[in-house]
Amino acid sequence: MTRSVAVVIPAYNEAGTVADVVRVGLTLTPEVVVASDGSADDTAAVARGAGAQVVELTRNVGKGPALYAALEAARAEYVVMLDADLTGLTTGHLHTLLQPVLTGGLDMSIGVFEGGGFVTDWGNKLTPHLSGQRACRRDWLLAVPHLAEERWPEPAITAHLKETGARWDYVELPQVAQVVKEKKRGFWQGATARTRMYADLLTYRVRKKR
Template sequence: MRVSVLIPAFNEGDRIGPTIRAARAVDEVSEIIVVDDGSADDTEKQARKAGARVIRHSRNYGKGAALYSAIGASTGDVLVFLDADVGEHATEIVKLITPIAQGRADMTIAKFPASDVKSGWGWVKGLAKKGIFHLASLEVEAPLSGQRALRREVLSVLGSLSSGYGVEVGMTIDAAKGGYRILEVPVEMKHRDYGRNWRGVLHRGRQFLHVAIALAERWALR
């Protein structure tokens, strides 16, 4: 079984190296593909230095486009989607791979431990959870998690990968409606917390909009 780790990255030069090195330490991983989605920093250089194969976009097209490029270049039977900023916690992807390798799931979603930082008011997560339940009759606790793994065959039922933060929500709905088994897996991972400052509010505003668009697209197709 070949496992491809796919990492979309935008201006993650100071974080992506440790993430790649940790993922490379996982025995099951066969290849790591980073898509530098138009970064203005040294993301590409640091990714290559850490041992990843790098695809570079000339400008920032968004997360969905980055994942499309990575999927097209991958060769694995199992695909692992990983954010660039999880650092040494990337070794936890073995917990996502194992249930698929054992035939217990077709898609796994990482469920992070509760954060000590108050990062938001739950609006985006609440919208995502309700949307997934109403459109796919599936209850999930971590609807926004970008850390997930899936069998390549699941790609056959996925619709368009949203360009922004709605990509995971759309992916979950499509896989569930396609009859694939989805399992949430507790992991000891951490990534960037935006907090409740102005950057955090702006980030969550974009998230809310992107999730709403992904839900509206799938509502129109129901």
């Protein structure tokens, strides 16, 4: 890459998948930053062992604060934001996210899954604006209001895109998927976590108007 790029990965209890995501990130850039969001497992150690710079939050405060911590630790001009539970990720997917931004065509690209699996494809296509796979300038993302306060930062990012008139679009990430919460935590605990996540995500506007 001729311009400085960092990969930032907020992670909470993702010891089983974070190393693979880190290794793909390192094929793009040596600056891969994982923020472990108060993980109770070996996420931090596994990410560090895979070659990432690791920021460890002392307690679980949410994806937004973890993302902000990773962005502050990074130094590159551009960032690729990735979830820590991805499967099927390749260097080509990272280039797909980055190129529209590096060439000046977009201010932000947002990745949506295609062909990675029914559950994650369906969820991603139903609410593509909630995707955690993105590329943009680091300073733009750091300037998103409430980013460090929101447990789930995607609605705050979407609101800032609209408020600033930024140019953005979706790009397809073929064969990429996520390990669903029900598989990671067991059905009932995973389903409860998913319900809470969507409730928090979808009530962002209401909460900010109070």
